[in-house]
Amino acid sequence: MTVVGRERLVELLSDDTPVPERLVVTPILEPDIQIGDGCIDIRLGNCFVVTKSARVGGIEPFKRPTPTELERYQETLYVGFTQALWIHPGTFVLGGTLEYIRLPSNLYADVTARSSWARLGLSIACAVAVHPGFYGCLTLELVNNGNTPVAVHPGDRIGQLTVYEAEPAARPERKPSGKYQGQIIPSYSSLHKESSERERWKALGRALRFAPKQ
Amino acid sequence: MEQDLQELAGLVYQRASAVETTFARLRARDFPTHQFEDLAKFPQLVAREVRKKIPSWLDLASDPRVQTASVKRMLQRYGQALEFVHQSLDFVVNVEVLSIPAPFVLFLQELGSEFMETSFVLQAAPLFNYSFRRVAPTLNRPLLQAGLSPRLAENFAVFRFPAALREDGLQHCVLVHELGHYLDTGELLYSDAWDDAGPAVRERIERFIGTEMGIVRKGVEQGLQTALFRALTSWVIETVCDVFAARVLGPAYLFSSIEFVRFRPDLTKGSDTHPPSATRLWIIHKEVQSLGWGPDLARVQHEISEPPHWSYAALRTLGQQERHLRILERCLQELLPAIRRVVRRRVGANACKRGSYLAQERRIVEVLACCVPPGELGLDGDVISPRDILNAAWFFHLGGYQGWPEVPGSQLDQAFQKRQLLSRLVFKALEISFVVRHWPATRKTGRRTK
Numbered sequence: 056m057t058v059v060g061r062e063r064l065v066e067l068l069s070d071d072t073p074v075p076e077r078l079v080v081t082p083i084l085e086p087d088i089q090i091g092d093g094c095i096d097i098r099l100g101n102c103f104v105v106t107k108s109a110r111v112g113g114i115e116p117f118k119r120p121t122p123t124e125l126e127r128y129q130e131t132l133y134v135g136f137t138q139a140l141w142i143h144p145g146t147f148v149l150g151g152t153l154e155y156i157r158l159p160s161n162l163y164a165d166v167t168a169r170s171s172w173a174r175l176g177l178s179i180a181c182a183v184a185v186h187p188g189f190y191g192c193l194t195l196e197l198v199n200n201g202n203t204p205v206a207v208h209p210g211d212r213i214g215q216l217t218v219y220e221a222e223p224a225a226r227p228e229r230k231p232s233g234k235y236q237g238q239i240i241p242s243y244s245s246l247h248k249e250s251s252e253r254e255r256w257k258a259l260g261r262a263l264r265f266a267p268k269q
Numbered sequence: 270m271e272q273d274l275q276e277l278a279g280l281v282y283q284r285a286s287a288v289e290t291t292f293a294r295l296r297a298r299d300f301p302t303h304q305f306e307d308l309a310k311f312p313q314l315v316a317r318e319v320r321k322k323i324p325s326w327l328d329l330a331s332d333p334r335v336q337t338a339s340v341k342r343m344l345q346r347y348g349q350a351l352e353f354v355h356q357s358l359d360f361v362v363n364v365e366v367l368s369i370p371a372p373f374v375l376f377l378q379e380l381g382s383e384f385m386e387t388s389f390v391l392q393a394a395p396l397f398n399y400s401f402r403r404v405a406p407t408l409n410r411p412l413l414q415a416g417l418s419p420r421l422a423e424n425f426a427v428f429r430f431p432a433a434l435r436e437d438g439l440q441h442c443v444l445v446h447e448l449g450h451y452l453d454t455g456e457l458l459y460s461d462a463w464d465d466a467g468p469a470v471r472e473r474i475e476r477f478i479g480t481e482m483g484i485v486r487k488g489v490e491q492g493l494q495t496a497l498f499r500a501l502t503s504w505v506i507e508t509v510c511d512v513f514a515a516r517v518l519g520p521a522y523l524f525s526s527i528e529f530v531r532f533r534p535d536l537t538k539g540s541d542t543h544p545p546s547a548t549r550l551w552i553i554h555k556e557v558q559s560l561g562w563g564p565d566l567a568r569v570q571h572e573i574s575e576p577p578h579w580s581y582a583a584l585r586t587l588g589q590q591e592r593h594l595r596i597l598e599r600c601l602q603e604l605l606p607a608i609r610r611v612v613r614r615r616v617g618a619n620a621c622k623r624g625s626y627l628a629q630e631r632r633i634v635e636v637l638a639c640c641v642p643p644g645e646l647g648l649d650g651d652v653i654s655p656r657d658i659l660n661a662a663w664f665f666h667l668g669g670y671q672g673w674p675e676v677p678g679s680q681l682d683q684a685f686q687k688r689q690l691l692s693r694l695v696f697k698a699l700e701i702s703f704v705v706r707h708w709p710a711t712r713k714t715g716r717r718t719k
Contacts, residue, residue, distance in 0.1 A: 065648065068647060068648035069647055069648050069649070069650075070632075070646045070647025070648065070649070070650035070651075071647075072647070073635075074635045074636055074638070074639045074641070075639055077639075077647060079639075079641050079647075081641070081642070081644060081645055081647075081701055082644065082645055082701045082704055082705045082708075083648055084704070084705070084708045086648060086649070101371070133371060153704070155641065155642050155644075155697050155701065157639060157640065157641050190639075190640045190641065192697070236640070236690075237640055237690045237693055237694070238693070239642075239693045239694075239696060239697045
């Protein structure tokens with residue numbers, strides 16, 4: 056995989072490129088500032104999800120939470136462009152990007168914090184991979200690793216998207232029902248959709264327990 | 270000083286403190302627009318002023334020259350004023366759900382500001398209905414009577430939408446009709462339409478309703494005439510709003526109205542306040558057609574039927590209730606050309622014409638087919654106007670989501686998932702369109718914009 060340079064990025068983002076092959080990152084409000092050599096700066100959106108841990112015992116990742124459980128566990132906040140969200144040390148907040156992103160089948164991207172924010176102790180993404188064919192706003196996992204609270208504002212250029220040329224995917228179009236496809240605000244983990252795999256491991260465990268000793 | 274005066278003062282003070290605390294808590298939320306903040310702040314200001322004024326009234330009561338009764342009356346007025354502002358809590362609760370349709374609020378405010386100075390909020394309500402209410406007069410009157418100074422902007426209004434459908438960006442197009450009410454309440458367009466209709470039409474209407482008086486029992490004649498005229502006024506107002514919404518939003522309003530009335534059997538026949546659904550849809554269709562959208566409306570043609578043009582002789586054969594509805598329908602038909610003229614004049618160049626949409630249509634559809642919100646067409650590409658976004662989304666929905674891959678699940682499940690995704694794309698597209706259009710202006714002010 057090779058990193059896509061500025062000139063090629065502009066070409067891929069342009070409306071002259073047919074939409075299916077186009078790299079969509081919209082809106083890019085300041086192309087001169089936001090599009091660098093090999094990466095595109097991305098901004099924070101208005102919606103955040105904060106957790107309320109006091110009313111839940113813990114997370115069972117493969118269990119689908121009911122709307123009530125979700126309501127108990129997390130709260131979605133709308134933060135206006137004039138307002139700030141304070142992230143305190145050790146706090147975990149989900150944020151969304153202002154930009155809607157769509158990668159064609161031959162592009163792959165990584166999302167990372169801009170170093171200026173990282174130097175304040177803020178990390179923005181643990182899951183950095185954006186797969187070919189993805190479309191939607193990215194969910195950022197914001198954690199303050201420093202020891203001082205940090206204020207973030209919607210619209211801040213907080214992260215960057217590094218884009219790579221990749222082999223065209225065998226299944227170029229991701230389905231609208233894909234786990235995080237088409238999301239426009241940060242969303243809860245969808246690990247529960249993979250619960251059948253865990254069930255198979257459990258079945259294997261049970262089978263081994265009752266297997267006759269050799 | 271009298272014991273009960275002290276008790277009354279204590280009670281009012283307690284209520285004022287409780288109201289202030291309740292609304293202070295609500296203000297802790299983040300609202301998408303400053304209007305929510307204004308609405309939540311208003312009761313706090315009232316309660317604070319009441320608390321501040323109570324001691325001075327008690328001081329006054331200790332003066333033997335002052336009558337205790339007048340002080341009591343004043344304190345009771347404060348209590349009543351607090352009661353009224355407490356009711357505004359009803360408007361403020363349930364606004365937090367707006368985190369999702371916030372872009373729709375921006376769209377409505379922007380659209381509204383093309384016609385008037387706007388000050389309104391959207392509230393999710395537990396009804397499958399959309400409604401409009403101007404709240405300032407109700408809330409300000411008791412304050413004026415109690416001599417309290419806080420006032421809500423006179424044109425402050427609340428638009429209600431169904432809480433359960435908050436994520437349905439397509440259905441919310443109906444809200445433009447409520448914007449029509451907002452405009453009509455301020456400018457009395459229905460009255461202009463009545464004037465514009467001319468003496469001949471007015472005379473025909475009066476004769477129609479007057480003749481009806483002749484065939485009903487004596488004694489209720491006057492009342493019936495008033496009731497019919499009152500109903501006709503309501504129908505004219507509704508029609509003004511329908512024609513307004515059809516003109517400024519185009520087919521998206523027609524499509525959302527067709528969907529909306531399907532679940533409102535109470536509107537089918539018509540009532541004292543609303544014309545029958547079929548008549549309304551026919552009027553909306555006619556208006557949208559006049560903007561050049563005729564070729565795009567074929568897919569909903571089966572939903573539209575022209576209301577019959579009743580002669581008076583034919584009306585005589587009907588039962589009273591049915592006859593009244595038909596009389597109103599006939600009168601509305603008489604007034605329709607005037608209504609359309611008045612609204613057309615008011616909307617002017619802001620009408621949603623097909624020509625401007627057609628220039629972008631192919632590219633918008635291409636973008637939508639790739640599951641991308643059509644807010645702007647690529648880097649340095651054109652920015653799409655909110656109404657083009659809404660119309661494109663409706664066409665895409667009615668066209669069966671051409672280009673979108675099939676998803677697993679039943680047909681109903683698929684349709685549900687696709688509509689959900691399309692709604693999300695609509696909200697995002699409205700936000701992108703808004704941000705991109707307003708971003709250049711922020712450079713001049715050097716400030717963040719709300």
